Amino acid sequence: MRSSDSDRPRHIATVLFDGFELLDVFGPLEIFGIIPDRFTMSLIGPAAGSVRSAQGPQAIADCSYHDAPPADVVLVPGGIGNRRLLGDKTFLAWLAEWASTAELIASVCTGSVMLACAGLLKGHRATSNKRLFSWAAGHGDDVEWVPAARWVEDRNRWTSSGYAAGMDMALAIIARLHGEPLALQIAHDIELEWQSDSTSDPFAE
């Protein structure tokens, strides 16, 4: 990873799909977006334009998967809509190729299942939503699924547990890239009690 804080901002691209989970996307983007000198961002969708969330509200994709430029950080959310993408070979091949050049690949909730199906977690430790963990852990080849973890960092692959865990992971990514004081400051500013221990998982069975 780049170590100098004087570098240009990293570009974080979030993969949207019909039925994405609101908090998986906008929890982390609240956190990355609050330091625009460190992170710029775009939303990538099936096509440029509106993409409906699992809850109903729509966000606007800046460009299509096909037109997505390379990203420094790739963020893959969960959401009920990802189920039909798990068998979509065209989508998975695109995701595998496009994400492969990123400095860091992160997922929230069942986003890790999409990464696993795309082969992006091969030889890596990872976690996922805890209520759906047994289902999640049935996916991917050569993935070491971790049943109790708020998030898992394995080299440049970061996978968080469900929903709200994405915010704790986002702060940990900032701590890794820019130091813990900045992450603590952001947590304070957004009035979030950061759960900064990745191994503490009150929602594991």
Next chain:
Amino acid sequence: MRSSDSDRPRHIATVLFDGFELLDVFGPLEIFGIIPDRFTMSLIGPAAGSVRSAQGPQAIADCSYHDAPPADVVLVPGGIGNRRLLGDKTFLAWLAEWASTAELIASVCTGSVMLACAGLLKGHRATSNKRLFSWAAGHGDDVEWVPAARWVEDRNRWTSSGYAAGMDMALAIIARLHGEPLALQIAHDIELEWQSDSTSDPFAE
């Protein structure tokens, strides 16, 4: 408030504006949206169509302020973009009239300052963002600003502290309307450690 769980879903309308804060909107909407049998939702903006958040990502307003139908629950987020609306008499008059018929009016972060300027907190206790509390508490007539509270419930006016506090308040609203077991279940499902004590505020000065 309606007490029967057999009623139709309540409609929650969220007021967007250019520069709204992502987490103030999509944290609570994640929570309300996960029980679509209890809540339906719409986004209201200056015009129907895209509205840019403070962080950059855009959401789609279903209709304009002018065309907004009556809502059961009104949600007003904060965000740097609300500063110029605080002196916009046309907007404030619309907000005061439109929101006045709602069963419940809620705000997150500096959304309470907009409510105060619209006269909707007159004679009420309220809170706001804690880093900006001194500034926030300078607004509105006859508002009892509470400096230490995760959120404040005063009759049908609910105001939360900054950003992440909106999710704790949303769960408390669900507990009030539909009982604490449902709120606890949702918190568990979205892997959020619900801070359910409104008087516990680690971010108050």
